Amino acid sequence: MDITFNHVSYIYQANTPFAHKAIDDLSFHIPSGSFTAVVGHTGSGKSTLIQHLNGLIRPSDGEVSIGDYRLTNNAKPADMKELRSRVGVVFQYPEHQLFEETVKKDIAFGPENFGVASEEIDKRISRITADVGLNEEQLERSPFDLSGGQMRRVAIAGVLAVQPEVLVLDEPTAGLDPRGQHEMMEMFHNLHEQQRLTTILVTHSMEDAVRYADHVIILNNGTKYMEGKPEDVLSRKEALQRVQLDVPEMVQFLDAFEKKFGKKIPFRRQSAAAIASEIRDRLREGDRYE
Amino acid sequence: MLKNCSFSIHENEAVAIIGHNGSGKSTIAKLMNGLLFPQEGEILINGQPVNAETVWDIRKDVGMVFQNPDNQFVGTTVQDDIAFGMENRGIPRDEMVKRIAQTLDAVGMQDYRLTEPHKLSGGQKQRVAIASVLAIFPKVLILDEATAMLDPKGRKEIMNTVTMVQEQRHLSLITITHDLQEVVQAERVIVMNKGKVWDEATPRGIFARKGELRSIGLDVPFVAILSEELRKAGVPIMNEVLDQDELLEELWTSHSTM
Amino acid sequence: MNNGLIIGQYVPGESLVHRLDPRTKITVIFFFVFIVFLANSVVSYSVLTLFALASTFTTRIPIYYILKGLTPVWFLIVFTFILHLIVTNEGNVLINIIGFKIYSGGVIQGFAISMRFFLLILVTSLLTLTTTPIEITDAIEDMLHPLKKVRFPVHELALMMSISLRFIPTLMQETDKISKAQASRGVDFRTGPLKERIKAVVPLLVPLFVSAFKRAEELAMAMEARGYQGGEGRSKLRELKLEKRDFIIFALFIAVVITLFATRNY
Structure with a gap:
């Protein structure tokens, strides 16, 4: 499903002394089947943006469209539940939403609410359990007996079991250790590749945006600061630093390399190995011509 | 959780403890502060064993900042939170007011003295937590994954704050972390794996064991990975590098001899 | 929010x-x-x-x-x-x-x-x-002070009130967060027969309790680490x-x- 924001603004606690504009005149387009990273500081409007995607909130101004669903200040889809079954949201620290007695029941909770038949749910669970890296034996255990990382996988399985077309991820790796973070991102990447899920990743990690996304939106103070291909957006070092965002380490290094050796190696999201051989070649060729 | 761990940390030293989740890092922190007591063996702080009798004295010397910024903020405003530890120790009001001003200065939060916690960012809350510890004039500051729940901006704030504090006050700093930047800043690194001390060396020494580090679920810095790839590609990198400047320097040397 | x-x-x-x-x-x-x-x-x-x-x-x-x-x-x-x-x-x-x-x-x-x-x-x-709620708490603590003589736990009561006040915004944010997460999983808190709506509260309450207990545990540990041993011998920053x-x-x-x-x- 295509997602479009058309001049969207959102104000919290409008008409009170506490009124606060979280999103201001925001427009962008996310094509169906893309992997989009939304990057910005805490308070840049990312979580407000997410809540529009499945109709948890409606814009104060402007229009959000998700496939055929339209959200404006005074119009919402007739069947909100249907929208929510098609847009799955994995919130930050999703393990906090677990509540059932067993892992299996918790995963089944979403699909049950959306009216999926129980044999179909069972089928989905056994498939998804493997996808998220849980084992069958854990299905009958209480989710509260699992480790933090495993609980998060259960919560994610609960969202995937609804079989959404759009998957929204709000900092899915927060609080995990390096291996856990890597495994988690690889898992989402595989899901995206295999099922062509439209994936929207909200993240602080420039490295993840570089590695996984094919489209990047950078938010600053509730407005769109930059948008485009990761290699274009994330290589603009000065522009990123102006809003105090990190620059991917590779971009930083290539920039410093250029300053020191006077040789430019363009950033194309290449691997460390590719960069290494480019550096070697550039250094050797320099010798030849000097 | 922990098996037969021995190590010592010196005065004024900055040590990082790393390890995957569940490797026993946080247990170590709690043992140092008397929040847990060892079932076997002994912990000495400043020559004093940690036990039920000494624990309140130990806690004066060993201050701790925890992971979740929300769950350690006791006061209803910033100054109340900093006062909490001092109030517990019966420090007179005038002295408290003085120290609140000093420590807020030290962590760069002087403009937030009367702010309520829910109006602060995670990084700001953690800076307040550091200030509250400093107000007691501890000899040891333990950061138990204090940056794990913060965004990059908050993480930077905390790292700058800690560097500033270390310059101003002489204390031992123990950072328990996953963050490579924090590891690189330490003088010495203790790597934990499955409840045991896996290695104990300088950051350079630790990152020289890249492959093994990854196999126990830890990360290595981008420059270390790149220098490894460069070697594979036939560019001689002689020394282990920790940051970009060092790597560029190495490249410069190998370039002029190439 | x-x-x-x-x-x-x-x-x-x-x-x-x-x-x-x-x-x-x-x-x-x-x-x-x-x-x-x-x-x-x-x-x-x-x-x-x-x-x-x-x-x-x-x-x-x-x-x-x-x-x-x-x-x-x-x-x-x-x-x-x-x-x-x-x-x-x-x-x-x-x-x-x-x-x-x-x-x-x-x-x-x-x-x-x-x-x-x-x-x-x-x-x-x-x-x-x-x-501010904390000023009200201070005032109540002060006005109840005479009751200390009859062993009424005035300090504990005031501390309890101030910690509750401190955590109200946190818990409200949490409630909002969890109810939105469950709404995303298809829970309808607003419509439907009463019985269904009461049932819809369970997925909200269980996580809230779990998290509140975890917070309490961590807070107690942080307070202990910061030298809290009860009301005896404490000084006070807030003065009326x-x-x-x-x-x-x-x-x-x-x-x-x-x-x-x-x-x-x-």
Whole structure:
């Protein structure tokens, strides 16, 4: 499903002394089947943006469209539940939403609410359990007996079991250790590749945006600061630093390399190995011509 | 959780403890502060064993900042939170007011003295937590994954704050972390794996064991990975590098001899 | 984030009312609640209304905001008025609609009672609008101090209150977060039969309790690490001090009380 924001603004606690504009005149387009990273500081409007995607909130101004669903200040889809079954949201620290007695029941909770038949749910669970890296034996255990990382996988399985077309991820790796973070991102990447899920990743990690996304939106103070291909957006070092965002380490290094050796190696999201051989070649060729 | 761990940390030293989740890092922190007591063996702080009798004295010397910024903020405003530890120790009001001003200065939060916690960012809350510890004039500051729940901006704030504090006050700093930047800043690194001390060396020494580090679920810095790839590609990198400047320097040397 | 309004939520400010000692405010309001019931004439009501409105304007909080905050209460005030119109049958008949009579006594009575109600709520909401909850806690701790002699846990009570206050915004954010997460999983908190709606609360309550317990545990550990050993031997940062303005307000209030007594029955 295509997602479009058309001049969207959102104000919290409008008409009170506490009124606060979280999103201001925001427009962008996310094509169906893309992997989009939304990057910005805490308070840049990312979580407000997410809540529009499945109709948890409606814009104060402007229009959000998700496939055929339209959200404006005074119009919402007739069947909100249907929208929510098609847009799955994995919130930050999703393990906090677990509540059932067993892992299996918790995963089944979403699909049950959306009216999926129980044999179909069972089928989905056994498939998804493997996808998220849980084992069958854990299905009958209480989710509260699992480790933090495993609980998060259960919560994610609960969202995937609804079989959404759009998957929204709000900092899915927060609080995990390096291996856990890597495994988690690889898992989402595989899901995206295999099922062509439209994936929207909200993240602080420039490295993840570089590695996984094919489209990047950078938010600053509730407005769109930059948008485009990761290699274009994330290589603009000065522009990123102006809003105090990190620059991917590779971009930083290539920039410093250029300053020191006077040789430019363009950033194309290449691997460390590719960069290494480019550096070697550039250094050797320099010798030849000097 | 922990098996037969021995190590010592010196005065004024900055040590990082790393390890995957569940490797026993946080247990170590709690043992140092008397929040847990060892079932076997002994912990000495400043020559004093940690036990039920000494624990309140130990806690004066060993201050701790925890992971979740929300769950350690006791006061209803910033100054109340900093006062909490001092109030517990019966420090007179005038002295408290003085120290609140000093420590807020030290962590760069002087403009937030009367702010309520829910109006602060995670990084700001953690800076307040550091200030509250400093107000007691501890000899040891333990950061138990204090940056794990913060965004990059908050993480930077905390790292700058800690560097500033270390310059101003002489204390031992123990950072328990996953963050490579924090590891690189330490003088010495203790790597934990499955409840045991896996290695104990300088950051350079630790990152020289890249492959093994990854196999126990830890990360290595981008420059270390790149220098490894460069070697594979036939560019001689002689020394282990920790940051970009060092790597560029190495490249410069190998370039002029190439 | 909550989109709605909370009745009497603190609005920061620097007005005279804001700066008064919370004990002064609590005492004045406490007695005001009593004397409202003593008013029985146009003049005495006017005296009280004047006092209440003067206090309200002194806070410099926008009137529309205060009135909006009272929205849920307006219904009660109007209801009270109508109730008195119907049940009172004193005085002259003003309107007679097919045997259903409204008496002048009912109008007066209804007006008086509604006014009383309005004044009560207005003045008490001024306390919470201009006083931070922690100041109220401090004042209560101070005013309950004598009870320490009978082993009443005043310190513990005050600490409990202040920690609750500290965590209310945190827990509200958490409630909002979890209810949104569950709504995304297809829970409908708003519509459907009552039984279904009660069932919908479980996925909200369980995570909230789990998290509250975890927070409590971590907080207790953090407090211990920071040397908390109970109320014994603690010093205090917050000090309450009566200023000149507090005495002036007391004097003024006593004047109001005297005027009220003097103008009763007029």
